[in-house]
Amino acid sequence: MVFAGTSSGGGTSPGGRRPASTLVWVIPPAAMAFCAGLAVAVVPSGARAMVAWCGVAATLAVALAAAEAMRRGRLITTLRTRLAAQEAGFRQRLADQEAEIRRLTREVLPATVARLRRGAMVHEAMKDVDYAPNLDPDFDAAHEQLLRWVLDTVRTEEDLRDAAQRAFVNIARRVQAIVHQQAQDMREMEDKHGADPDVFEDLLHLDHGNALIGRLADSIAVLGGSRPGRQWQKEVPLFNVCRGAMSRILEYERVDLHSVADVAIVGPSVEPLIHALAELLDNATRYSPPKTRVHLTAIEVQSGVAIEIEDAGVGLSEEARRRTDAVLLQAATGFDLNDLGETPRLGLAVVGRLAVRYRFQISLRPSAYGGVRAVLVVPQDIICPTPAPGGAIARAAKLPPPKPIKRATPLPSPTRPGPVAQGRPGPGFRQNGAGLPQRRRRMPMTAPAPFRVDSAPPAASATPRDPARQPVQPGIWLDAFTKGLNGEPIPAADAATDAPDPRKSPSTPDSSSTPNTSDKDE
Amino acid sequence: MSEPGKPWDEGGPERLYTVSRGRAPQEPRHRPVELVSLIVARAEPEPGMAPEAAAVLRMCQFPLSVAEISAYLVLPVSTVTVLLAGLLRDDRVEVRAPVPAAVLPDPELLQAVMHGLQNL
Numbered sequence: 001m002v003f004a005g006t007s008s009g010g011g012t013s014p015g016g017r018r019p020a021s022t023l024v025w026v027i028p029p030a031a032m033a034f035c036a037g038l039a040v041a042v043v044p045s046g047a048r049a050m051v052a053w054c055g056v057a058a059t060l061a062v063a064l065a066a067a068e069a070m071r072r073g074r075l076i077t078t079l080r081t082r083l084a085a086q087e088a089g090f091r092q093r094l095a096d097q098e099a100e101i102r103r104l105t106r107e108v109l110p111a112t113v114a115r116l117r118r119g120a121m122v123h124e125a126m127k128d129v130d131y132a133p134n135l136d137p138d139f140d141a142a143h144e145q146l147l148r149w150v151l152d153t154v155r156t157e158e159d160l161r162d163a164a165q166r167a168f169v170n171i172a173r174r175v176q177a178i179v180h181q182q183a184q185d186m187r188e189m190e191d192k193h194g195a196d197p198d199v200f201e202d203l204l205h206l207d208h209g210n211a212l213i214g215r216l217a218d219s220i221a222v223l224g225g226s227r228p229g230r231q232w233q234k235e236v237p238l239f240n241v242c243r244g245a246m247s248r249i250l251e252y253e254r255v256d257l258h259s260v261a262d263v264a265i266v267g268p269s270v271e272p273l274i275h276a277l278a279e280l281l282d283n284a285t286r287y288s289p290p291k292t293r294v295h296l297t298a299i300e301v302q303s304g305v306a307i308e309i310e311d312a313g314v315g316l317s318e319e320a321r322r323r324t325d326a327v328l329l330q331a332a333t334g335f336d337l338n339d340l341g342e343t344p345r346l347g348l349a350v351v352g353r354l355a356v357r358y359r360f361q362i363s364l365r366p367s368a369y370g371g372v373r374a375v376l377v378v379p380q381d382i383i384c385p386t387p388a389p390g391g392a393i394a395r396a397a398k399l400p401p402p403k404p405i406k407r408a409t410p411l412p413s414p415t416r417p418g419p420v421a422q423g424r425p426g427p428g429f430r431q432n433g434a435g436l437p438q439r440r441r442r443m444p445m446t447a448p449a450p451f452r453v454d455s456a457p458p459a460a461s462a463t464p465r466d467p468a469r470q471p472v473q474p475g476i477w478l479d480a481f482t483k484g485l486n487g488e489p490i491p492a493a494d495a496a497t498d499a500p501d502p503r504k505s506p507s508t509p510d511s512s513s514t515p516n517t518s519d520k521d522e
Numbered sequence: 523m524s525e526p527g528k529p530w531d532e533g534g535p536e537r538l539y540t541v542s543r544g545r546a547p548q549e550p551r552h553r554p555v556e557l558v559s560l561i562v563a564r565a566e567p568e569p570g571m572a573p574e575a576a577a578v579l580r581m582c583q584f585p586l587s588v589a590e591i592s593a594y595l596v597l598p599v600s601t602v603t604v605l606l607a608g609l610l611r612d613d614r615v616e617v618r619a620p621v622p623a624a625v626l627p628d629p630e631l632l633q634a635v636m637h638g639l640q641n642l
Contacts, residue, residue: 183537187538190538190601191596191598193598194598194600195557195598196600197600200600200601201600204538204542208537208539232535236534240534240536241535243534243535243541244536244540247535247539252540257572258570259570
C-alpha cells in the first residue's frame with residue numbers, strides 16, 4: 001500500500017517542478033525509516049534486532065524503488081517534451097504542405113495550363129514554376145512530377161482538340177468550296193433558263209437549298225475557330241448584306257426588309273456580318289409562328305449601325321433570356337465542341353463567337369410585339385460610305401443613262417416608233433428581201449424622219465452624247481432602224497419628197513394601228 | 523484556316539430568290555408582261571424601294587422592253603417579270619403591249635398591193 005501510494009505520488013510529481021519532484025521522492029524512504037525506528041522502539045527487546053534489520057532492509061528497498069521511479073519520471077518528461085516538439089514540427093510541415101498544394105491547385109496549375117493553352121511547350125510552362133523553399137526535396141519532386149503529368153495530359157487533350165477542330169474546319173472549307181461552286185453554276189443556269197418560269201423556279205429552289213447548306217458549313221467553320229466562308233474584296237452595301245443574310249435562311253419570305261441605312265460594310269467583315277445576321281434571322285423565324293412577319297431594319301446610331309431583328313413569336317422569359325445570355329457569354333469565353341450536343345440553339349453560340357471576334361454588340365430583349373428583339377450593333381470602324389447608294393444594281397455600268405432619256409416624254413415616243421417598229425418593219429424587210437426595192441426605200445425614210453426629229457434637239461444641246469446615246473437609247477425598233485439605216489444618209493432630201501406618198505399609201509393601216517396603241521397607252 | 527483558292531469573283535451576297543422576294547414567277551392570274559412588252563414608269567423611284575425596282579423606274583422613263591430591262595439589270599427574265607408584277611400591282615409602271623400580230627395586214631392584201639404596184 002505504501003508503494004502504491006508512493007508510486008502514485010511519484011507519478012504525479014513529474015508534472016510539477018523538478019526540484020519538488022526530487023524532494024517528493026525522498027519522502028517514502030524517510031517515512032519507511034521513521035516507521036522502522038518506531039517499530040524498533042515499540043517491539044519487545046528480544047525481537048528488536050530482527051525488526052531493526054527488517055526495517056533497514058525495507059527502507060533500502062523503498063529508497064531504491066523511489067530512486068528508480070524518479071529516474072523514469074525524468075525520462076518520461078524528457079521524452080514528452082521531445083515528442084511535443086516533434087509534433088509541432090510535423091504540424092508545421094503539414095500546414096506548409098497543405099498551403100503548397102493549395103497554391104498548386106489555385107495558382108500554379110491554372111497559370112501553367114493557361115500558358116500551355118497559349119501554345120507553350122510543357123517544359124517551358126514548367127520552367128517558371130517556383131517551389132516552396134522550406135519543404136523537403138521529396139515533396140518537391142512529387143509536386144513536379146504531378147505537375148508534369150497534368151500538363152502532359154492537358155497538352156495531349158489540347159492537341160487532340162486542335163486536330164479535331166482542324167478536321168472540322170477543313171471539311172467545312174471543302175463543303176463551302178463546293179457550295180460556292182454550286183452557287184455560281186446555279187446562277188449561270190438561272191441566267192440561262194431565266195425565260196422558262198418552271199425551270200427557273202426549280203433552280204431557285206435548289207439555289208435556296210444550296211445556300212442553307214452553305215450556312216451550315218459556315219457555322220461549323222466558325223465553331224471550329226475559323227472565319228466563315230468567302231472573303232469579299234470590296235465593300236458591300238448594307239442593303240445587300242441584309243438581303244444576303246435573308247437568302248441564307250429557310251423562311252426568307254417572312255422577313256420584311258424595311259429601311260436600311262445607306263452605308264456599306266468593308267470587305268473583310270461582310271461575311272461574318274451576313275452570317276451573324278442569318279443566324280439571328282433564322283432564330284427569329286424559327287421561334288415565331290409561321291404566319292407572323294419578322295422585321296429587319298438598320299439605322300445609324302452613334303457607335304455604328306444598329307441592325308434590329310424583331311419577331312412576334314414566343315417571348316423571352318426572364319429565365320430564357322438569362323440562358324441565351326449565358327450561351328452568348330460562354331461562346332465569348334471559349335467554346336467546346338463537346339457542348340454542341342447540349343446547346344440546341346447552336347446559332348446563338350455561332351453568333352456569340354462572331355460577336356466576340358468582330359466586336360458586334362448583340363442583345364436579345366423582349367419585343368413590343370411580344371416576341372424577341374435582337375439588336376446587333378456594327379462598330380463604326382467596319383462601316384464606310386456606300387459607293388452606290390441604293391445598292392450594287394444601281395451603280396451597274398450597263399444601265400442606260402436616265403437623264404437624257406427623261407427628256408423624251410414617255411407618252412408620245414412609243415406611239416410614234418411603236419407601230420412602225422413592231423408592226424411594219426418585220427414583214428416589210430422580208431418582202432424587201434423577196435425583191436421589192438421601192439418598199440425597202442420607203443422603210444428607211446419613215447424611220448429616219450421621226451428619229452431625226454427626236455434626236456435633233458438633244459444633239460444640239462449635247463453633241464458628244466449623241467453617238468454614245470444611240471446604242472443605248474434604242475429599243476428594238478431603233479435597232480432594226482439602224483440596221484435598215486446603214487446605207488442611206490443620201491435620200492434624206494428625197495425622203496422629204498418621197499416620204500409623203502409612201503406614207504399615204506400605207507397610211508390606212510398605219511393610222512389604224514397608231515390610234516390603237518395610243519388608246520392602249522392611255 | 524487557309525482560304526481555299528484564289529480571290530473570289532465579286533458578286534452580290536444575295537441570291538435571286540430574295541431579289542424576287544420568293545414569289546413564284548407565274549402568279550395565279552395570267553402573266554401580265556411578255557418578253558417584248560414595253561414598260562413605262564409612272565412614278566419616280568422612292569428612297570425605301572429595292573434597288574432593282576428603283577433602277578427599273580429610273581430606266582423606264584423611256585419605254586423599254588422586258589428583255590432589255592433584264593439585260594441591263596443582269597437579272598433573268600423571270601426575276602424581272604416578278605419585279606415588274608410587283609410594280610404593276612402598285613401602279614408604278616404600265617405595260618404597253620407590243621403590236622399584236624392580228625393588226626398586221628393580211629398577206630393576201632399585201633400581195634394584192636404588190637401586184638398592183640408591179641402593174642404600174
